[in-house]
Amino acid sequence: MTVKDSAVLRRALADRLAEAGALRTAPWRQAVEAVPRHEFLRGGFFERAGDAWRAVPADADGWLERCYADESLVTQIAGTIVPGDIRGEILREPTSSSTLPSLVVRMLEDLQVGDDDRVLEIGTGTGYSTGLLCHRLGDDRVVSVEVDAEVSRRASVGLGSCGYFPELVIGDGLAGYKDGAPYDRLVATCGVLELPHTWIDQTRPGGIILATLCGWMHASELAQLTVGTDGVAHGRLLTGHVSFMLARPQSPPPLGMLPDLDSGKERTTQVGADVLDDWDARFVAQLAAPHTQRLSLTGTDTTQHVLIDVQAGAWAVLTQHGEQWVVRQGGAVQLWDAIEDHLLRWRADGCPSLDRFQVIVTPEGQRVSWQKV
Template identity: 80%
Template structure:
């Protein structure tokens, strides 16, 4: 039997509560009230192969039920392509999605909003999380910034269909929206390499910023910070692996033509590339090299693990010879030296878990540290 959307919303709320993401009654009421499918009338993409996507349109059997599954639903490919544009499959990278509801509600709970708070959301996306904020606080208390005009337009249509009319801004979310500042809370639904100081400037002293900190090796963590009276924000990572698309201005450049990997200097590596298979280790490595991309090449039955900073022109390639890892590095910086040093220092301090890492954001930039254990 097909369930109607109200029953599906109630079932979703029950699932999210049972899983621990949904913890308080006001957000449960929002989940039960805001119809996610209104933000997905244009359909979504499902993965049909490791690098391929096919459209699922609103007239497809099971579309409504999929809208209320706890899964992320890709809504745009390659910056412009939506499900209605495609017949068959497309082999390009996703650029916008409706985040899985358990992560959306976890972030809203972790934001710790109170009645009367004014919230700035960075990354409108489909508008579903914006709608939840509108239901909880009132749409006159919500401002949402989206870099893509068409994505913002579609979100506005979905919000209007639900009776919500928040302030929607088209622009670079990394700059925030100073015309509406200061805000009590700021939440980012995209990943950032470094938390922008304008977000700190636009949040009231005592206010909260919730954002996902990422790197180009694809390990990311949710961070919550409190803004002080002096324009400095302090906080911690919250733990638990999260994943968001990076803010578009911070997306990695195409690797392009790789440098001559036989050049540079070679040495025995103290750590092998396999350490980066661990999420926490990879996140710590990114702190030393946030703009490094990780690639694998197979040449003559040998796998080479390549790290490259395209903008800096620095690179490292690691390979395993028997039981010994070797590294060859070139360019203006010794990438693997930087990463090894950072990881070995973390290990010497007892490999503290990520939820014990502390963050400070000042006008000069961001610093992340860990305690000894």
């Protein structure tokens, strides 16, 4: 297909996003139809190959059409590896991607920008969402921060090829970019365990912050907050099972050697590990233990469901015996006690859905609560 054909693909993508309800207003439709996503994927991308990843170069059959599919396309593996670096397959974890367009556009719509607003974007990535912002607002109203210098450089090339020249900053996005503050809007295209108060400090009163709240058990939701004159941000979860890669400084540490799971204190529990298969329940569990990682060890007769907080030096292992669940815990804190208590209180309140959750961020920290059903 030719570059001219990409205009057809962009219009078709806009139609699909509008039909799905992600694309809702004319200015953002104009941006989707104008900004060529393929220019930000000239280096190719990775696709799944079982448990591994394999490269799809830009000259592969179907590459251009894939650029306009509503799917996330991985562009970097293990912090440094790009598609042109490998032949065959790789088993490492993705570290950068072009987020699926429906999520990008939904977030930009939820940001509720005005024509004169200035926006700080946390996580430049490929630069596609940055390009949409530039088309909508103009280069001088967009600042984008990226922690990875090489990722930022590639985004700059893609943006420049489209005629966009926003301010691109290399640095820790959790610190924002105070030199350009205050901003009218702030949007984060990475997940965070806790929304940094620096973002609130750099957003004007009445401004909106859009960010994904995560935990190390991989349940996450989009939070929309409004900054008050008192430096406190209030908001809610928009829901929809939104998922982003975590901000790199908040990535979970290696588990290392597992503790002695036969030690610790054992008791029966009212809540089994199977509850963590439910997205909402897992999100609630993360509120009690955001630094907890989860894994399963399958033996001949039983499966051990292991939770570990490396930073706190705490662990819990749950096993099922018939219809009864048993937990054994060890370390500095009783990890499952905190999770079980949180889940039981949520159940007692009627298991409210995540759109009934409120988020408050003060200089002292973040608080997430829910309304009873």
